[in-house]
Amino acid sequence: MVRRLILIFGFMSAQAGFAQAPVSNVDRDIVFLSVNVIPMDRETVLKDQTVVVRNGKIVSINTNTKPAANALVVDAKGKYLMPGWSEMHAHVPAIEDFGPMKDVLTLYLANGITTIRGMLGNAKHLELREKVRSGEVLGPNFYTTGPAFSGQTVKTAARGIEMVKEEKAAGYDYLKLLPGLTKETFPGIAKTSKELGIGMVGHVSFAVGVWAAIDAGYSSIDHLDGFVEAIVPGTDTLAEQETGLFGTWIAYAADTTRIPKLIRGLKDKNIRVVPTQAIAERWLSPLPASAYENDPEWKYMKADEKKNWLNAKNSYVNNPKFSKERAEAFVNIRRKLILACQKGGVQLMLGCDAPQVLNVPGFATHHELKYLVDAGLTPYEALKTGTVNVAGYLNKPNSGAIKAGNVSDLVLLTANPLENIGNTKTIEGVMIGTRWLPKPFLDAELKKIEKH
Template identity: 35%
Template structure:
């Protein structure tokens, strides 16, 4: 009885807090807009949203009586954040993302059929709270990593068509795909208008993959395996020479490709190799109370802690590499591997990635671009017909984040949004807190 009452009260708080959840038009007044089209601020202005789309900035139109108004009180309005590499498949994890200001996500493989075919559609229609969802279908050349296997060009072409028919926006290529299968997959993807993303394919290499049309490299560290020279036999975890960074940057820019900055992900993996006490610390962290029981068990049994490996020099190199890419205007997008990697809780992990980019020397503008405008550019290039997002401008999706301070000066403000808009719904702080409380209560229950 108490559990049922608690669930009822939590739901009541959630929808009571989201005061303007289904309004057709919502007006934001007295907000400082950080539009992210370029590095600037539009001070103390008005933003009007209609049917989930931004319709005007700075125009005080006459609106019908009773039109919902959010008084910004000089707070800062920025585009919603994008997590472009996760493995979220549950409604609770979608709530965690939204409560952290994430309004767009890309599931990078192994989404369940129910998530891709039912939950994704419901969320993208605005029927279920969560960020706008894109999904990638992952394929490999053998079952070593548990992914869907294709071995021949005919199988590769067929799986592209099947993935498109089932609503996937991307094909994710994995390590052991054959060169012949990759070539067929890349060619069929062009024909079908579906993007190719993913890892280094050992039989091909990143240079040939990008030349064949792969739009995005899913981890910065894939350059260790598919572009930089092999390390010495007696020092397999040695980093590449910094002098080779310029060659990698030239390759990416030549093909107008995107790279996922996963500094926090790689650093988190490196920290736990051979160190079960580190994984225990991850499980004891405050954010871990939001983990599902299955994820808690998976973290506790992770194989990383069973083998000692020193990746510290590669972690340091990767930070220098990402900084160099940012300064060279490589198209970086933010992501990680939550919740599959111990230490990465959905939503919270994206803020850790932003912090990792800042620690690597990126400016707040560069780091925030990787979580807003550049993901929007990536989707615009790779998903035909997708609605525009990532910038506050008329005609763009009204994915919005209201924060207390200027994120271009104090990026930490992004961790505590005053409110979030997604799918035309406004969730104030009370509603976001209720989301978190509901997830915590449900996942703490026996």
């Protein structure tokens, strides 16, 4: 039934220009005409190309292909086509109701994000993953962790081992680690995850520390968690509450000469890093809550969530340990760490931890790209964190770049993001697998989500 409806949508759509409804190319080509291609496997723009998509794959890219008679032709002259982005630290509501889950997936898709990794999952997310894969639910390619490993859920080493086995058997893609694990509970989790081939991702518990996390071979360390603590002398003499979230209260004392050793450790173990710098630059920045409360993307969040986020921001800036200088030092040392990862060959992956304090799903990913550039990455390097780098991480060589044979997860922009990273926001349409989602359709879907 879903397949039949998709086909009906496709044949009802206009032959040229932007259709008002999603269009499937299961039985016909979708052709991007006269488009500038940003392939992402190299830093270049292929100008005035014709890109033909068929059955979820890119068929050809050249300058002289004549569209088939029944093709949907998208007039993309002067626009830019690039691979869709991946958001590798996403959150989807862990509830029984699919409605709010679908809303979050729409926010990601409408922002050009064609793959997400959900970082706090449950059995409902396994069901959602299958609905996305079958096409019953429209959403990005969906990977999910299971219920989190934390000080609350793992009280003993035996329970940690048991949880790894349970989540592997259930079919989760990764293990989500939260704070609170100890030197007693962590080793069993790490050993069993390696034995069963399911990667650990997320936080580094204070009692464990980043060096043990590196030795254990995390699949990805997110938030730069444990990095600041690793480069501040004397951290081992402090209690966790004295250091602050991600080392906020001690970052001013960081010794930058310790950074190269940290980068070498990450590189040698091939550990990916998801910075979620948007959390630092917004929630944990020196700016007051008033700097963010009128952001236009707030309209997609409920009033109580907005209130909670602003309260969290105010709690941070009103903490007795807070000072503008310390907050600036925290943001700046994280920028240095991000740039050191880039220069040192540590694979960075795009992720911003939304919905989380001041970060609206999808929209926050564009903020994150800007923050990566602010840290010293070029726009191309920043874009790689959400395309080529993720393709390598997921072992999907047919994704993350535009070339014949690759999957057709694409985003069409009106301006070149290689010239200005802010141009990632100029979305004219998104291609997810076999479906083309033009701007009018995306705008209509976003309108449905607006909270009043």
